[in-house]
Amino acid sequence: MAFGFFDRIKDGLEKTRKSFVKNVESIVIGYAQIDDDFLDDLEAVMLTSDLGPKTTEYLMKEIRRGVTEGVINNTGDVMPFMEDRITEMLVDQEDEIILHHPEVILVVGVNGVGKTTTIAKLANYYTKEGKKVIIAAGDTFRAAAADQLSIWADRVGVPIVKHKEGADPAAVVYDAMEAAKARNADLVIVDTAGRLHTKVNL
Numbered sequence: 001m002a003f004g005f006f007d008r009i010k011d012g013l014e015k016t017r018k019s020f021v022k023n024v025e026s027i028v029i030g031y032a033q034i035d036d037d038f039l040d041d042l043e044a045v046m047l048t049s050d051l052g053p054k055t056t057e058y059l060m061k062e063i064r065r066g067v068t069e070g071v072i073n074n075t076g077d078v079m080p081f082m083e084d085r086i087t088e089m090l091v092d093q094e095d096e097i098i099l100h101h102p103e104v105i106l107v108v109g110v111n112g113v114g115k116t117t118t119i120a121k122l123a124n125y126y127t128k129e130g131k132k133v134i135i136a137a138g139d140t141f142r143a144a145a146a147d148q149l150s151i152w153a154d155r156v157g158v159p160i161v162k163h164k165e166g167a168d169p170a171a172v173v174y175d176a177m178e179a180a181k182a183r184n185a186d187l188v189i190v191d192t193a194g195r196l197h198t199k200v201n202l
C-alpha cells in the first residue's frame with residue numbers, strides 16, 4: 001500500500017512522541033535518584049516538548065505526589081507513572097463535545113502554529129466518529145489560505161464554506177452557520193488568520 005496521507009500524519013506525530021520519550025529517558029538515565037535537579041530537568045523537557053504549561057504543571061504535581069506517597073521510588077518509575085496519568089487525561093476528554101447544534105470550534109492562534117492542519121485532523125476525527133462536519137475558511141487574510149483548507153476538506157471529504165480572499169471573515173462564518181443549519185451539521189470548524197496579539201487590526 002502507498003504511504004498515505006494519514007500515515008504521514010501518524011509518522012509526524014511519532015517523531016514528536018519518540019523525541020519526548022527519548023528526552024525523558026535520557027534524564028532518567030542521567031540521575032541516580034529523584035531530587036530537585038531531576039524534577040527541574042523533567043519539567044523542562046515537558047515544556048520544550050509542547051505539553052503545555054497546564055499539563056506540565058498537573059503532571060509535575062502528580063509526580064511529586066507519587067514520590068511523597070511512595071508510588072514512585074526511583075527515576076525508572078517516572079515514565080510508566082506519566083503514561084498512566086496521560087492516558088487518564090485523554091480518556092477523560094472522550095466526553096461528548098457537541099453540546100450545541102451545531103457546535104462551533106473556532107481555531108485561533110499565532111501565525112504558523114498548525115491551526116489549519118489541526119482543523120483537518122479534527123474534521124477527520126469527528127467525521128470518523130459519525131459527526132457531520134462543515135469547515136469554514138475564515139482565514140481570508142493570507143493569500144491561498146482558503147485553497148490550503150480546500151485541499152484538506154477534499155482529502156477528509158467534508159464540505160467547506162469559503163469566500164474570496166480579503167472577504168469579511170464574519171460573513172464566511174455566518175454563511176457556514178447557515179449551511180450547517182440547512183444541512184443539519186453537528187460541527188462547524190472555523191479556520192482563522194494567524195495573528196499576533198500586537199496586531200490590533202486582525
Ligand SMILES: Nc1nc2c(ncn2[C@@H]2O[C@H](COP(=O)(O)OP(=O)(O)OP(=O)(O)O)[C@@H](O)[C@H]2O)c(=O)[nH]1
Binds near residue numbers: 012113114115194
Ligand atoms: N511537526 C509538525 N508539523 C506541523 C504540525 N501541524 C502543522 N505542522 C506544519 O506546520 C506548518 C504550518 O501549519 P498550518 O496548519 O498551515 O499552520 P497555521 O496555524 O494554519 O498557519 P497560518 O494560517 O499561516 O497562521 C505546516 O508546514 C504544517 O505541515 C504538527 O502537529 N507537527
Ligand SMILES: [Mg+2]
Binds near residue numbers: 116
Ligand atoms: Mg492557516
